[in-house]
Amino acid sequence: MFVDEKAAGEAQTAEQKNRKLKLSEAIRIGARLRPQCRETFFWRGASCALGAAAEAIGGYTDERFPTDWESFFGAPDDIIGQVIVRNDCGHTRERIADWLESNGY
Numbered sequence: 102m103f104v105d106e107k108a109a110g111e112a113q114t115a116e117q118k119n120r121k122l123k124l125s126e127a128i129r130i131g132a133r134l135r136p137q138c139r140e141t142f143f144w145r146g147a148s149c150a151l152g153a154a155a156e157a158i159g160g161y162t163d164e165r166f167p168t169d170w171e172s173f174f175g176a177p178d179d180i181i182g183q184v185i186v187r188n189d190c191g192h193t194r195e196r197i198a199d200w201l202e203s204n205g206y
Contacts, residue, residue, distance in 0.1 A: 124154055124176050124184075125201035131157035132194040139189050142166055150188040150197045151181070176206045 122130070131153025138147035148156060154174060155161035167173035170181050180201070187197050 121175060122158055123202070124174050124180075124206045125198040127154035127157040127174075128184075128194050128198040128201070131155070132198070137188075137194055139191070150184050150194045153194055176201075180204070180206060 128150050131148060132150075134148070134153065134156060136147040138144040138149055138152075140149075142149055142152035142155070151170075151174070152161075152166075155167060158173070159167070161167060171178055174181060176184075184197055184201070187200065188194070192200075
């Protein structure tokens, strides 16, 4: 009985470790790594909202950036477009993450 309980607990832990981050979560994590920039993914040690998310999800940097945004970020292209617009219009990455979270991303 003890072994079965432990195995179930280990399976849950493994599932949690392999869970894909939501875009809002990834932006929040990446935003802690560097300051924010606008109109480009990375610039002089800073990142935009999507740059922050890409860095948090997969260690991407300016030299290596995902090309299939919808599958990489787990959000449709129109949502990704809104993230870009909001970032470039001056919204903080935290505010963008709040908006994404309120919309389920």
